[in-house]
Amino acid sequence: MKEIVIISGKGGTGKTVITASMAVLAKNKVMGDCDVDASNLYLLLHPVIKEKNEFYAGLIPSIDLKKCTNCGRCQEVCRFDAINIIKGQTVINLISCEGCGLCALVCPVKAIQMKENHCGEWYISETKYGPLVFARLGIAEENSGKLVTLVRQQVQEIAKKKNLELIIIDGPPGIGCPLIATLSGANLAVVLTEPTLSGLHDLERVVKVAQHFGVKTVVIINKFDINLENSAKIKEWCQDAKVETIGEIHFDNIITKALVKGVPVVEYSNNTVTKEIKDAWQKLEYLIN
Amino acid sequence: MIISVASGKGGTGKTTIAVSLALVLAKDKGKNVKFLDCDVEEPNAHLFLKPVITNSDSVKIPVPKIDDEKCNYCGKCAEVCVFNAIAVTKKKVLVFPALCHGCGACTLFCLEKAITEEGNEVGVLEEGKAGSINFIHGRLNIGEPMAPPIIRKIKKRINNNAIKGGNNDIANNHITIIDAPPGTSCPVIESIKGSDYTILVTEPTPFGLHDLILAVEVLQKLKIPYGVVLNKCDIGNHQVEKYCNENDIPILLSLPLNKEIAIAYSKGIPIVSLDHSYEQKFIQLFQNIIK
Numbered sequence: 001m002k003e004i005v006i007i008s009g010k011g012g013t014g015k016t017v018i019t020a021s022m023a024v025l026a027k028n029k030v031m032g033d034c035d036v037d038a039s040n041l042y043l044l045l046h047p048v049i050k051e052k053n054e055f056y057a058g059l060i061p062s063i064d065l066k067k068c069t070n071c072g073r074c075q076e077v078c079r080f081d082a083i084n085i086i087k088g089q090t091v092i093n094l095i096s097c098e099g100c101g102l103c104a105l106v107c108p109v110k111a112i113q114m115k116e117n118h119c120g121e122w123y124i125s126e127t128k129y130g131p132l133v134f135a136r137l138g139i140a141e142e143n144s145g146k147l148v149t150l151v152r153q154q155v156q157e158i159a160k161k162k163n164l165e166l167i168i169i170d171g172p173p174g175i176g177c178p179l180i181a182t183l184s185g186a187n188l189a190v191v192l193t194e195p196t197l198s199g200l201h202d203l204e205r206v207v208k209v210a211q212h213f214g215v216k217t218v219v220i221i222n223k224f225d226i227n228l229e230n231s232a233k234i235k236e237w238c239q240d241a242k243v244e245t246i247g248e249i250h251f252d253n254i255i256t257k258a259l260v261k262g263v264p265v266v267e268y269s270n271n272t273v274t275k276e277i278k279d280a281w282q283k284l285e286y287l288i289n
Numbered sequence: 290m291i292i293s294v295a296s297g298k299g300g301t302g303k304t305t306i307a308v309s310l311a312l313v314l315a316k317d318k319g320k321n322v323k324f325l326d327c328d329v330e331e332p333n334a335h336l337f338l339k340p341v342i343t344n345s346d347s348v349k350i351p352v353p354k355i356d357d358e359k360c361n362y363c364g365k366c367a368e369v370c371v372f373n374a375i376a377v378t379k380k381k382v383l384v385f386p387a388l389c390h391g392c393g394a395c396t397l398f399c400l401e402k403a404i405t406e407e408g409n410e411v412g413v414l415e416e417g418k419a420g421s422i423n424f425i426h427g428r429l430n431i432g433e434p435m436a437p438p439i440i441r442k443i444k445k446r447i448n449n450n451a452i453k454g455g456n457n458d459i460a461n462n463h464i465t466i467i468d469a470p471p472g473t474s475c476p477v478i479e480s481i482k483g484s485d486y487t488i489l490v491t492e493p494t495p496f497g498l499h500d501l502i503l504a505v506e507v508l509q510k511l512k513i514p515y516g517v518v519l520n521k522c523d524i525g526n527h528q529v530e531k532y533c534n535e536n537d538i539p540i541l542l543s544l545p546l547n548k549e550i551a552i553a554y555s556k557g558i559p560i561v562s563l564d565h566s567y568e569q570k571f572i573q574l575f576q577n578i579i580k
Contacts, residue, residue: 009331011299011471037472038297038500059371079393095478100392101371139506142475173299173471174330177434196555198333212432227555256524259494
């Protein structure tokens with residue numbers, strides 16, 4: 001079983017569009033959407049949900065106002081400025097709270113209890129391209145890394161059960177906790193970039209993270225013709241970093257048109273762009289085997 | 290006043306909007322403009338504002354350090370740590386700095402007083418000037434997972450005059466612009482909380498709409514007033530406009546897809562520097578926010 005993750009550092013470079021096309025092109029595979037903040041892959045793959053599950057992670061405090069003496073001890077120890085005494089009344093700001101539980105531990109009258117935090121949902125679904133696991137982190141919640149790990153575990157289980165050889169993961173933007181949770185232990189990371197200064201800057205950082213975690217990395221340049229000079233710079237940088245550039249995709253509004261129709265672009269059209277995506281996929285298939 | 294620029298979906302143009310707004314407002318000599326790039330995982334605003342960095346500061350999380358002579362391996366520290374950042378075996382205490390949130394529970398509950406705290410660097414903060422704009426951004430170190438501590442430190446630099454001004458002259462002349470990371474989870478919340486207003490940047494595609502709806506939920510939860518900037522407004526379909534109209538969400542500014550702008554962006558040139566006729570649009574954007 002092999003696991004490919006599609007990442008980018010910078011958001012909006014085309015991760016989901018490319019992942020959806022790979023879902024069409026690959027055989028014997030299962031898909032996972034690890035962008036749990038804003039999961040979009042399902043908008044192109046149109047799944048039938050088979051199983052909906054609740055996601056609990058971390059703890060949140062709640063105060064029993066009858067017991068609380070407003071002594072201020074909890075406020076004193078909280079390092080996240082999540083506790084205030086407003087008009088003589090202790091108030092916990094759950095948005096600032098990190099769930100460390102120190103307030104509950106120090107409360108002399110045991111007025112604070114830590115409760116399990118419901119912070120999202122995850123789904124097992126079936127699409128015409130194969131199974132898809134995706135999730136939705138609750139609004140303003142933490143623990144995205146844990147939800148990502150859960151999605152990956154579920155995808156791996158499905159692959160084992162159904163004897164599927166390949167896992168394709170749509171990753172989150174950035175280089176922090178959800179990205180690290182998506183990346184660690186994967187067989188191959190595909191970084192999708194664009195020839196802008198931001199794209200290049202963010203590519204460098206995300207490739208370094210992948211290398212830090214020992215994951216083999218390749219690069220695809222999307223919209224490469226928007227700035228050929230920057231595309232050349234990206235390729236040069238990749239060469240120095242010993243990262244192979246396996247594809248270059250033209251800028252074409254056919255991608256937006258397919259998106260509006262809600263279909264993977266390789267199913268929507270047959271032109272230069274889709275040929276470039278197919279070529280990139282063939283190289284990936286070769287690399288992963 | 291504090292104006293943050295956010296979006297559920299990445300790559301919709303947050304930095305483009307934040308930078309252009311800051312540049313236009315800074316042209317007004319009566320205004321004091323501060324720019325905070327809170328996308329510490331992938332900070333990009335410096336590529337456009339090209340600040341001269343004059344000060345750099347390490348951001349550290351206090352992580353426990355165990356004094357082996359005092360420790361009796363009782364396990365209390367591991368018991369109180371909800372982040373599983375400490376494991377205690379018979380003759381060894383293991384600390385995992387990447388999991389530690391620096392809450393201090395272990396230090397407080399160690400009966401032998403065997404724990405002191407030392408700073409574990411998770412990133413850096415850099416400050417400088419871009420023309421008259423006071424510029425601050427942070428960078429998460431490669432391989433570190435937690436962005437919020439860096440964002441918290443950046444936000445401590447907000448000018449007191451700018452805090453929660455409401456609509457008055459002093460507030461309107463002390464402006465802090467925050468460029469937020471994409472998404473809807475903790476780094477976004479940390480960046481935008483406390484703002485007087487949030488601009489949500491989106492594009493008229495199914496992804497743009499889907500993620501805008503999530504971002505609107507965030508702002509409703511935080512009780513921050515908000516409006517939408519529709520970028521590349523002539524691609525895709527009309528569903529975002531329809532959604533905004535149906536939900537009484539103001540569309541503050543619409544910008545069509547323009548190849549020249551896209552090319553300028555790729556070179557790190559802000560819209561308002563490329564084409565001065567855009568300045569008026571951004572002044573209008575600000576007027577729409579304060580009215």
